[in-house]
Amino acid sequence: MPLAYHIFVCNNQKTEVGSDVAKALKIALKKQGLKNFVTGGKKHQARVQTCNCLDVCKHCKKGPGAALVIYPEGTFYGKVKPADAAELVQEHIGAGRVVERLAL
Numbered sequence: 001m002p003l004a005y006h007i008f009v010c011n012n013q014k015t016e017v018g019s020d021v022a023k024a025l026k027i028a029l030k031k032q033g034l035k036n037f038v039t040g041g042k043k044h045q046a047r048v049q050t051c052n053c054l055d056v057c058k059h060c061k062k063g064p065g066a067a068l069v070i071y072p073e074g075t076f077y078g079k080v081k082p083a084d085a086a087e088l089v090q091e092h093i094g095a096g097r098v099v100e101r102l103a104l
């Protein structure tokens with residue numbers, strides 16, 4: 001199965017926010033039916049993983065949220081909180097639009 005979207009969430013903060021954001025993203029993908037989906041007659045998948053530092057630390061280590069990157073576009077987001085997950089999934093994955101207020 002081809003991988004359409006791969007989301008890496010920084011998990012290098014002193015708090016659990018990175019893990020919480022990753023969990024919220026996984027829940028939002030399932031709720032919005034975008035974990036496994038079909039476009040152009042092909043099946044695709046969206047996958048979320050935590051990772052170590054993405055080297056954009058000022059946007060998460062010292063702030064209240066986490067940094068993440070979404071491939072294949074390579075779009076970075078910062079200060080992401082679990083409450084932002086549904087919007088990120090709906091806009092970026094579902095509609096193909098960058099969420100400008102969180103974009104780095």
Ligand code: FES
Pocket residue numbers: 010011012013053054055056057058060061066067
């Ligand atoms: S601590 Fe998150 S990008 Fe470095």
